[in-house]
Amino acid sequence: MSETAIQAAAETPPASPMRGYWRSVFARLGRDPITLCFAVVVLAIVLAALAAPLIAPFDPYQQSIIGRLKPPGWRGHPLGTDELGRDLLSRLLYGGRISLLMGLAPVLIATLIGGTLGMIGGFAGRLANTAIMRTMDVFYAFPSVLLAVAISGAMGGGIGNGILSLSLVFTPAMCRIAETASAQVKHLDYIEAARASGASAARILRHHVLGNVLGPVLIYASSLVSVSILLASGLSFLGLGVQPPEPDWGLMLSTLRQSLYVDPLGCALPGIAIFTTSVCFNLLSDGVRRAMDVRA
Amino acid sequence: MDGGQDRGPPLLEVADLTVRFVGHEARVQALAGVSFSLRAGEVLCLLGESGSGKSVTLRALMQLLPPGRTEVAGQVRLAGQDVLALRGRALQAFRGGSVAMVFQEPMSALDPVYTIGQHLIEAIRQHRGGSRAAARARAIGLLELVKIPAAARRIDAYPHELSGGLRQRAMIALALSCTPRLLLADEPTTALDATVQIQVLILLRRLQQEFGMGTLFVTHDLAVAAEIADRVAVMYAGRIVEEGPVAAVLRAPAHPYTAALLASTVHDQAPDQDIPTIPGSPPDLGALPPGCSFAPRCALVRDACRIGPPPATHPAPGRMVRCLRSADVLATPLASLATGDYR
Numbered sequence: 001m002s003e004t005a006i007q008a009a010a011e012t013p014p015a016s017p018m019r020g021y022w023r024s025v026f027a028r029l030g031r032d033p034i035t036l037c038f039a040v041v042v043l044a045i046v047l048a049a050l051a052a053p054l055i056a057p058f059d060p061y062q063q064s065i066i067g068r069l070k071p072p073g074w075r076g077h078p079l080g081t082d083e084l085g086r087d088l089l090s091r092l093l094y095g096g097r098i099s100l101l102m103g104l105a106p107v108l109i110a111t112l113i114g115g116t117l118g119m120i121g122g123f124a125g126r127l128a129n130t131a132i133m134r135t136m137d138v139f140y141a142f143p144s145v146l147l148a149v150a151i152s153g154a155m156g157g158g159i160g161n162g163i164l165s166l167s168l169v170f171t172p173a174m175c176r177i178a179e180t181a182s183a184q185v186k187h188l189d190y191i192e193a194a195r196a197s198g199a200s201a202a203r204i205l206r207h208h209v210l211g212n213v214l215g216p217v218l219i220y221a222s223s224l225v226s227v228s229i230l231l232a233s234g235l236s237f238l239g240l241g242v243q244p245p246e247p248d249w250g251l252m253l254s255t256l257r258q259s260l261y262v263d264p265l266g267c268a269l270p271g272i273a274i275f276t277t278s279v280c281f282n283l284l285s286d287g288v289r290r291a292m293d294v295r296a
Numbered sequence: 297m298d299g300g301q302d303r304g305p306p307l308l309e310v311a312d313l314t315v316r317f318v319g320h321e322a323r324v325q326a327l328a329g330v331s332f333s334l335r336a337g338e339v340l341c342l343l344g345e346s347g348s349g350k351s352v353t354l355r356a357l358m359q360l361l362p363p364g365r366t367e368v369a370g371q372v373r374l375a376g377q378d379v380l381a382l383r384g385r386a387l388q389a390f391r392g393g394s395v396a397m398v399f400q401e402p403m404s405a406l407d408p409v410y411t412i413g414q415h416l417i418e419a420i421r422q423h424r425g426g427s428r429a430a431a432r433a434r435a436i437g438l439l440e441l442v443k444i445p446a447a448a449r450r451i452d453a454y455p456h457e458l459s460g461g462l463r464q465r466a467m468i469a470l471a472l473s474c475t476p477r478l479l480l481a482d483e484p485t486t487a488l489d490a491t492v493q494i495q496v497l498i499l500l501r502r503l504q505q506e507f508g509m510g511t512l513f514v515t516h517d518l519a520v521a522a523e524i525a526d527r528v529a530v531m532y533a534g535r536i537v538e539e540g541p542v543a544a545v546l547r548a549p550a551h552p553y554t555a556a557l558l559a560s561t562v563h564d565q566a567p568d569q570d571i572p573t574i575p576g577s578p579p580d581l582g583a584l585p586p587g588c589s590f591a592p593r594c595a596l597v598r599d600a601c602r603i604g605p606p607p608a609t610h611p612a613p614g615r616m617v618r619c620l621r622s623a624d625v626l627a628t629p630l631a632s633l634a635t636g637d638y639r
Contacts, residue, residue, distance in 0.1 A: 126364070188404060189399055189401060189404040189405040190404060190405050190406055190407040190408075192360060192399075192405075193397070193399055193405040193406070193467075193470075194407070195360060195391065196358055196360060196391055196392065196396070196397040196399075197391060197392035197396065197397075197419045197422075197470065197471075198387075198388040198389060198390070198391035198392030198393055198419075198422060198423060199388070199392075199418075199422065200385075200388055203422075207407075207410070207418065208407050208410075211407065211409040211410065212407070212408070212409055
């Protein structure tokens with residue numbers, strides 16, 4: 001009788017279409033003009049970096065002995081030239097590609113590896129937790145910049161090694177965040193309820209732990225993007241990340257620094273680019289997190 | 297225990313269930329040999345105060361207690377199946393499939409990042425398979441069955457968007473999603489308003505009869521037990537001290553603890569009178585007295601009570617009590633029990 005009651009009720013067609021999670025997220029984003037502004041800026045930066053070969057007015061490697069450190073507008077260079085007479089705008093556009101890559105790739109790698117390990121450690125507890133977290137503590141023992149410098153120094157400069165060393169720097173912190181969050185979630189009623197309804201450990205981890213750990217992890221990851229851009233710039237500045245003549249914001253800052261008194265604007269531009277990118281990334285991620293939070 | 301009535305074999309048989317929590321310093325005896333049985337379509341209320349072992353019993357039945365820190369012994373059989381021996385996939389199919397649980401606090405027992413529908417669809421598809429659309433249709437059917445208005449719209453609501461009563465109804469729908477044979481309810485109405493509480497109780501009772509589910513209902517509220525139970529089992533310090541048909545036990549208790557519980561309810565008391573209380577506090581489960589665990593607080597205690605745990609006796613068909621002085625308790629009218637005046 002009860003079974004037929006459920007079925008009979010199931011016959012009735014649904015009254016309203018499913019609202020859809022992402023549609024409600026975008027609707028909430030639409031009501032947040034400030035976040036939308038940051039989104040536009042971030043989008044512009046990313047698009048400009050992607051489209052650099054198409055929109056750059058000059059070859060970023062083309063040097064000119066006579067055209068060094070020229071002000072904006074000199075012979076068609078919109079932002080002037082750098083200390084080797086290369087077009088600054090073109091180098092900024094190309095440099096954005098490398099800086100964004102160096103900002104996003106290590107965070108992505110660290111989030112995937114550290115987040116997964118931390119979730120497993122926090123949820124499983126005991127031996128798995130000890131093994132994972134004590135290993136992470138070993139990495140924690142080194143100051144992050146020193147660790148990045150040491151790894152890059154030992155393995156040589158270059159973009160690949162820079163990404164690798166920054167990933168290693170971020171993984172323990174990511175792991176710690178995910179571990180703490182899942183250890184908290186683990187003892188909540190709905191995890192027990194999920195187990196009581198027959199969900200396997202893997203399923204609980206995938207659905208209920210991940211869903212609730214994702215929030216703090218993503219917040220932290222988004223704040224790391226700007227740190228990563230800065231650290232990568234720092235590595236390049238020290239000569240351990242991107243190697244000249246590759247254009248990179250950090251590297252440009254490093255080389256233009258010597259011309260501070262001659263061409264303050266040109267010197268400031270890469271710094272402004274780093275600053276704008278990291279601030280916009282941070283504030284955009286804050287806004288997106290607010291819009292994605294269904295727990296209100 | 298179940299004297300006389302034989303309407304087929306019991307659905308659930310629990311024999312000598314013992315649970316110990318093992319810590320670094322202390323071992324706590326949470327359940328000390330709990331035995332009862334439950335037929336299909338019957339509601340057994342586990343009554344008792346905090347720490348008496350009601351919730352532990354439910355969790356032990358589902359193997360939800362943390363394995364490293366608890367020792368579970370005894371026999372649990374559901375329709376002949378040895379529950380405590382279940383492992384892996386068989387255990388997952390058993391949880392939610394054969395047995396479902398309704399939790400006390402629906403806000404925290406529902407995952408805040410998923411909609412009600414996602415909860416239901418996940419459970420339905422795991423135990424019954426089928427397409428997402430079919431599971432969704434069934435989920436709407438379930439929500440209508442538990443009398444959630446505008447179910448087709450509410451299915452996409454997140455837990456925090458529903459009121460407490462609706463959340464608990466959704467929780468009940470979730471428990472019923474795979475038509476379990478046994479329903480475990482852990483104080484499902486405690487977190488609700490009094491008016492909502494009675495609605496949910498009536499709903500639970502109706503669904504339980506409709507589905508023919510055996511139901512173990514944990515509560516500390518005698519009024520709730522009187523409303524929903526067929527039989528009650530009164531627990532104290534990890535033991536069932538009295539068990540029997542609800543009307544008989546609540547009208548004429550045979551154990552001093554049950555009598556004292558009844559005497560200390562707020563109902564039917566003169567407004568200017570202090571409510572009788574039970575002196576003392578429940579025993580430390582890490583160091584239970586050797587005899588009857590209620591002896592330190594009992595007005596009727598004798599030296600014999602302190603020697604060993606009192607054996608189960610059957611003062612009437614279908615009733616069980618563990619008390620050496622049950623005859624005296626039974627002989628005393630309830631009114632004078634309130635004052636602790638036995639003779």
